Amino acid sequence: WKQADSRWGKKPYPTKSCTMSGAGCGCVACTHVAMEQDRYKNWTPENLRPWMVSKGFAIAGQGTKWEGITETLKHIGHSRVVRIYADPMSVAFKELNKGNRIGVILFNSRKAPNGVRWTSCGHYVAFTAYKYEGGKHMFYCKDSGVREHDGWYSFERSMKNCIAKM
Numbered sequence: 001w002k003q004a005d006s007r008w009g010k011k012p013y014p015t016k017s018c019t020m021s022g023a024g025c026g027c028v029a030c031t032h033v034a035m036e037q038d039r040y041k042n043w044t045p046e047n048l049r050p051w052m053v054s055k056g057f058a059i060a061g062q063g064t065k066w067e068g069i070t071e072t073l074k075h076i077g078h079s080r081v082v083r084i085y086a087d088p089m090s091v092a093f094k095e096l097n098k099g100n101r102i103g104v105i106l107f108n109s110r111k112a113p114n115g116v117r118w119t120s121c122g123h124y125v126a127f128t129a130y131k132y133e134g135g136k137h138m139f140y141c142k143d144s145g146v147r148e149h150d151g152w153y154s155f156e157r158s159m160k161n162c163i164a165k166m
Contacts, residue, residue, distance in 0.1 A: 003028045003144040006078055008046045014058040020049060023122045025165055026064025027052050028144035029070075029104045031124035034076040036102055045144075048072065064124065066165060069104050084166040089155070093137055096130045103127060105139070106165040117159045118149060125149065 001036045003009060009021035027045050033049070034040040052058055059066025066083075076093065084092040095101065105120035105125050118125065129140035137155040153159060 001028050001031060002046070002146075005045075006007070007044065008049060010045070010060070011046070011127070012053070013049060013063075014053045015060050018058075020045065023061075023063040024049065024060070025144050026069055027058070029126040029142075030069060030072040030076070032128060032142040032144075033073060033078075033104060036085060036128055037077060040076060048076075051075070051138040052116070061068075062121065066106065069124065070088045083104075085164075089163070093132075097132060097136070099117060101130055104166060105159075105163055107159075107162050110161045112158045112162050113160055114157045116149070116153075118143075118147065118159075118162055121162070122130075132158055143157040 003024040004021040008155050009019060013020045013024045013027065017165050020130060024045060029051050031043055031045045031048050034043050052064065052068055052072060055071065057065050057072065070081045070083060082095055084095060105127060107123045107125060109120055111117045123145055126142045127139040128142060131138050138152050139155065142148055144147040
């Protein structure tokens with residue numbers, strides 16, 4: 001899903017002046033994670049938007065609180081949510097290498113070694129698969145934004161220095 005989709009892009013997140021299109025990447029990222037479960041496979045961001053707004057997770061002019069991401073993941077049935085901060089990434093890789101891990105990455109505005117920039121300010125992107133292959137940490141990303149970074153990306157080439165939280 002894209003946050004600017006005409007079905008919900010103009011809806012408040014949390015106010016009319018702060019919409020899903022401009023600030024709903026956290027909600028859409030959580031929806032992408034939810035859809036990995038059979039019971040939520042037909043969900044759209046509109047299934048989570050009202051709940052996240054009602055809980056105070058959507059902040060006008062800022063987007064989604066980091067705590068809102070972790071609480072929403074718990075709300076959709078992930079009983080063990082692990083917060084990982086970018087430094088050191090070895091902590092993240094140790095957790096991810098346990099297998100069967102999916103989640104949400106908060107990107108900062110820096111450029112990756114190959115020049116990829118995920119956002120100009122801050123942007124949440126879901127990853128629905130992870131693998132270590134050929135000496136690279138690979139993430140399957142579902143990006144709700146206009147840059148359309150969907151598909152497999154290696155941390156080393158496309159994400160290094162760009163991750164704020166996971």
